[in-house]
Amino acid sequence: MAMVLNEEAGMLKDAARGFLADSAPVAQLRKLRDTESADGFDRKTWAAMAEMGWTSVLVPEDQGGVEMGYVAAGVIAEEMGRTLTASPFLSTAIMGATALSRFGSDGQKAEWLPRIAAGEAITAVAVDEGRKHNPSSVATTAERSGNGFKLSGRKSFVAEGHVADMLIVSARTAGSGSEDEGVSLFLVPMGAAGLTVDRIKTVDSRNFATVTLDGVDVTADAVLGEVDGGLKALEAVLDAGRAGLSAEMSGSAQQCLESTVGYLKERKQFGQIIGTFQALQHRAAHLYSEVELGKSIVLKALQSLDAAPDHAAMMVSAAKAKLGQVAQLAAQEGVQMHGGMGMTDEFDIGFFMKRIRVAEALYGDANYHAEKFARMRQY
Amino acid sequence: MSDLESFREEVRDWLEANCPEEMRRPMESEADAVWGGKKGQYSEPQKTWLERMAAKGWTVPEWPTEYGGGGLSKEEAKVLRAEMQRIKARSPLQSFGIWMLGPALLKFGTHEQKLEHLPRIARGEIRWAQGYSEPNAGSDLAALMTRCEDKGDHYLINGQKIWTSYADQADWIFALVRTDFEAKKHEGISFILVDMDQPGVTTKPIKLISGKSPFCETFFDDAKAEKRNVVGELNKGWTVAKYLLTHEREMIGGMGSGAMRPAGDVAVQMLGKDEQGRLADPLLRTDIVRLEIDGLAFMSTMERVLDEAKAGQGTGANSSVLKYYGTELNKRRLELMIDSAGQDGLEWGADDDVAATWLRTKGNSIEGGTSEVQLNIISKRILELPSA
Numbered sequence: 001m002a003m004v005l006n007e008e009a010g011m012l013k014d015a016a017r018g019f020l021a022d023s024a025p026v027a028q029l030r031k032l033r034d035t036e037s038a039d040g041f042d043r044k045t046w047a048a049m050a051e052m053g054w055t056s057v058l059v060p061e062d063q064g065g066v067e068m069g070y071v072a073a074g075v076i077a078e079e080m081g082r083t084l085t086a087s088p089f090l091s092t093a094i095m096g097a098t099a100l101s102r103f104g105s106d107g108q109k110a111e112w113l114p115r116i117a118a119g120e121a122i123t124a125v126a127v128d129e130g131r132k133h134n135p136s137s138v139a140t141t142a143e144r145s146g147n148g149f150k151l152s153g154r155k156s157f158v159a160e161g162h163v164a165d166m167l168i169v170s171a172r173t174a175g176s177g178s179e180d181e182g183v184s185l186f187l188v189p190m191g192a193a194g195l196t197v198d199r200i201k202t203v204d205s206r207n208f209a210t211v212t213l214d215g216v217d218v219t220a221d222a223v224l225g226e227v228d229g230g231l232k233a234l235e236a237v238l239d240a241g242r243a244g245l246s247a248e249m250s251g252s253a254q255q256c257l258e259s260t261v262g263y264l265k266e267r268k269q270f271g272q273i274i275g276t277f278q279a280l281q282h283r284a285a286h287l288y289s290e291v292e293l294g295k296s297i298v299l300k301a302l303q304s305l306d307a308a309p310d311h312a313a314m315m316v317s318a319a320k321a322k323l324g325q326v327a328q329l330a331a332q333e334g335v336q337m338h339g340g341m342g343m344t345d346e347f348d349i350g351f352f353m354k355r356i357r358v359a360e361a362l363y364g365d366a367n368y369h370a371e372k373f374a375r376m377r378q379y
Numbered sequence: 380m381s382d383l384e385s386f387r388e389e390v391r392d393w394l395e396a397n398c399p400e401e402m403r404r405p406m407e408s409e410a411d412a413v414w415g416g417k418k419g420q421y422s423e424p425q426k427t428w429l430e431r432m433a434a435k436g437w438t439v440p441e442w443p444t445e446y447g448g449g450g451l452s453k454e455e456a457k458v459l460r461a462e463m464q465r466i467k468a469r470s471p472l473q474s475f476g477i478w479m480l481g482p483a484l485l486k487f488g489t490h491e492q493k494l495e496h497l498p499r500i501a502r503g504e505i506r507w508a509q510g511y512s513e514p515n516a517g518s519d520l521a522a523l524m525t526r527c528e529d530k531g532d533h534y535l536i537n538g539q540k541i542w543t544s545y546a547d548q549a550d551w552i553f554a555l556v557r558t559d560f561e562a563k564k565h566e567g568i569s570f571i572l573v574d575m576d577q578p579g580v581t582t583k584p585i586k587l588i589s590g591k592s593p594f595c596e597t598f599f600d601d602a603k604a605e606k607r608n609v610v611g612e613l614n615k616g617w618t619v620a621k622y623l624l625t626h627e628r629e630m631i632g633g634m635g636s637g638a639m640r641p642a643g644d645v646a647v648q649m650l651g652k653d654e655q656g657r658l659a660d661p662l663l664r665t666d667i668v669r670l671e672i673d674g675l676a677f678m679s680t681m682e683r684v685l686d687e688a689k690a691g692q693g694t695g696a697n698s699s700v701l702k703y704y705g706t707e708l709n710k711r712r713l714e715l716m717i718d719s720a721g722q723d724g725l726e727w728g729a730d731d732d733v734a735a736t737w738l739r740t741k742g743n744s745i746e747g748g749t750s751e752v753q754l755n756i757i758s759k760r761i762l763e764l765p766s767a
Binding site: 002003004261264265272273275276277278281282284285286288289292293294295296297299300315318321322325370371373374375377378379 | 641643644646647652656657658664665667668669671672673675676677679680682683685686687689690692697700703704751753754755757758761762763764765766767
């Protein structure tokens, strides 16, 4: 597959950049923070995104979607990374749509996919339980109870959990500790008895949730995919999210680089534009090279998901590991080269540093994915 | 069946019938590479493979047939490369003529120059050397002082070149010379082709820290060149040189990837695994996995830059990113390889001498424009940062 965007994806990229610059720039995130928005995102913007088909980018046509694939979804995520647009796009349009379209039963698809496509339902994936991402380490239990299951446990760092209409929850139906077998996935509607959702504000002015399940009853129809064999589906859903996050981080890194180079061309010290100093030129040029490598591996990962989603894991881990490193470098170099201004709340560069730190930790940081890559390479 | 698919079958059949068995194994040492030229000594299978490929024009598949090429489209050339890869066929000919001079002649040469030189490059008859750097013109290449005077019916050349790769094995040299000493330094340079088989041209190998001598000094003492051998306009050689350097950068940058065994596999072979199946040296393992991930990102970038160029979206300055990153990556790789080889890797003069290769890679980020020069180019041409 040629490593260039086709015409359709290229047009989507231009449209997304234009829309986000106008309707959801960094100033919007700043405002959401300063007004202490309870949602943490702007519902009008979200509705406009749905109108443009972004929420249905991975929803099959027979479920009301436009099914443009992961490269297209990544293009949108990348542009959102440039503006730090807060929205449930990743949790819903990428991960929720992937979960249901690939692993949902006919009934589950019919119930959720048209609503996701229309921007009417928000989904969130509740996977982690400890400080670090580790999808096979599941202590939450799902005990058989009558015709269904009873879920008990605690999930942390659930992106968009505070606004979700439905949670995709991993729980143990068998086994223990970190065993691969025995993990199952459940669709849990918000408002179920015994379900508590606590909003957590994070450093990037976004919101996550801690979810407590205290004997939540679900029917057998709530199981997504196979009982005991849910980890494979979960990994596929996570890989879609990881690729989307990598694309977002690539966009953020590009924006950090561009803002920083712009600043180097304006700021004067010692009677000179500081961009004439070779010490800074070489740092910027090195950063440019890293950002270019980041763009390439992200496109490779997205293309792999489109071509053969079951064989994309290694490329996705490579992308998440590489972008974790590249985006953090971009943020850190960005703040440093902005000098004192980089430390002020008034400048946007700090917002990028904060969001990149969160995106890096979400669904496995660079070390997690480097380790996973090494294991897949059998060393 | 599409035209491309029938072409693929044709290529497959032809390769099956014509690629000697011996040429379907990976190259193991420098001696396995065929560089052509009048001085080269090659085995029968090497000669046969080169002759057959050259007869098809497939040593330079995309060059026009009238200049010894295969006249293939980009898509057909891709099919040929893929089919060669499939049977692990070696490249029939390594050549600065193909990688560097050829593209410059195709762009800047006259029809007569192309007819004279390109077919001989394609057939591997003439081995070319590159005469760019001088003792006082390294990173500041345009400071070169080799003197080229117009003597009416010929040019007379005096001066010294350095870092001329394999000049002692070469037949001709393409060189940058100063033809106008009054003009500004970039504007008095010409690009000239010189036959090395004359008393005025001598070479002397330079022994490197690796113990090997892939480079020479080349001396011009009243060397002669025909007047028809200036490529491009007189005094406009810098334009040709810059174009050619772009090709050289991509070539050197590309050495950081490609057909080499993955670093992780080599390390496991050297050091083994622990009881959990991980490379026995945990800190080395961390460095290796980061190298492999960067390598994957780098190869994806090579692919993307190529595809963007095809789609007319590329920026030529990206060759500096490839040169910079590829060579730094290759140095990192060899540091990890000599780490993996441990004390055994310190042996000097062994068959698979990792120490010599390790030392050789240190030159990758110096030759063809240092890493620092590449960063300058990225700053200036891509980021458009101002000059002091």
